[in-house]
Amino acid sequence: MSLSDFTIMDYLSNIVDILLVWFVIYKLIMVIRGTKAVQLLKGIFVIIIVRSLSEFLGFHTLSWMMEQALTWGFLAIIIIFQPELRRALEQLGRGRFFSRANMQEDNEQARVIEAIVKATSYMAKRRIGALISIELGTGMSDYIETGIPLNSVITSELLINIFIPNTPLHDGAVILQKNRVAAAACYLPLSESPFISKELGTRHRAAMGISEVTDSLTVVVSEETGAISLTKNGELHRDVKLDEFKELLELELIHSNKQASSSKWNWRVKKHG
Incomplete structure (x- = not known):
C-alpha cells in the first residue's frame, strides 16, 4: 500500500491513535508514580537495554538470559503486584482509573499545605521570623x-528547624519547588517600591x-509581631488569619479555578502594605 493510497481520514x-496511546501511557505513569512499581519499571527498562546491547554486541548467552527474564518476569509481575492490579481494575470498573493521578497529586498538595500551615502557625505563635516562597x-x-540546596521532603518539622534563630540556614528564604524543599538561605530581590510601609522589614x-x-506565592512570618503575610503578583496581604491562610494556599495549590482564586485574592488586598 503506497502513501498515495492514504486519505486525510487515514492520517x-x-x-x-498515537495520541491516545501516549495519553494512556501517561496516565499509567501517573497512576504508578510514587509506588513501588516505579522501581520495577526501572528494572524492566534496564533489562531491555541490556538485552538490546547484548544482541548488538553478539553476547548470545547474556541475550538469552535477558530474554528469559523478560518472558518469565511478566508472570512474576502479575503474582507480585496482584493487589495493585486488582485495585487498578476495580478503579477502572468504577470509572476512577484516569482520575487517580489527579487524586494523588491533590493529596500530596494537601499534605504540603498542612505542613506549611502547621509550621507557620508554630512560628507565628513564637514570633520566629520566616520567609517561604512557593x-x-x-x-x-x-x-x-x-x-543551600536541600531537595528534601516538605515537613513542618524541617521548615520550623530551618528558621530557628542563630542556625546556619535561618537567614534567607526557603524555596519550595515541585513539592520539595529545593533550597534554604536563598537571596530574593528586594522590592524598590516607595509605597511599601516603612514598618515592614x-x-x-x-x-x-x-x-x-x-x-510565586510567598509566606512571611514577622519576628516582631508574629503576623502572617502573603505576597503574590506584587500584592501584599498582611495579618492573614490562619484559616484564611490555609484557604488561600488551597486555592493556589489545589484548585484549578483561577477565577475563584483571583477573586479571593482581590477581596482583601492591601497593596504595598
Whole structure:
C-alpha cells in the first residue's frame, strides 16, 4: 500500500491513535508514580537495554538470559503486584482509573499545605521570623542557586528547624519547588517600591520583590509581631488569619479555578502594605 493510497481520514486516524496511546501511557505513569512499581519499571527498562546491547554486541548467552527474564518476569509481575492490579481494575470498573493521578497529586498538595500551615502557625505563635516562597508557573532556579540546596521532603518539622534563630540556614528564604524543599538561605530581590510601609522589614521587601518578578506565592512570618503575610503578583496581604491562610494556599495549590482564586485574592488586598 503506497502513501498515495492514504486519505486525510487515514492520517487523522493514525494521529489520534498515537495520541491516545501516549495519553494512556501517561496516565499509567501517573497512576504508578510514587509506588513501588516505579522501581520495577526501572528494572524492566534496564533489562531491555541490556538485552538490546547484548544482541548488538553478539553476547548470545547474556541475550538469552535477558530474554528469559523478560518472558518469565511478566508472570512474576502479575503474582507480585496482584493487589495493585486488582485495585487498578476495580478503579477502572468504577470509572476512577484516569482520575487517580489527579487524586494523588491533590493529596500530596494537601499534605504540603498542612505542613506549611502547621509550621507557620508554630512560628507565628513564637514570633520566629520566616520567609517561604512557593514556585508556581515561573521557574525560580536562579534564586535557588543562591542558597543551600536541600531537595528534601516538605515537613513542618524541617521548615520550623530551618528558621530557628542563630542556625546556619535561618537567614534567607526557603524555596519550595515541585513539592520539595529545593533550597534554604536563598537571596530574593528586594522590592524598590516607595509605597511599601516603612514598618515592614527586609523579609517583607524580599517577599514583595520576588512577587514582582515571578508568579510565586510567598509566606512571611514577622519576628516582631508574629503576623502572617502573603505576597503574590506584587500584592501584599498582611495579618492573614490562619484559616484564611490555609484557604488561600488551597486555592493556589489545589484548585484549578483561577477565577475563584483571583477573586479571593482581590477581596482583601492591601497593596504595598
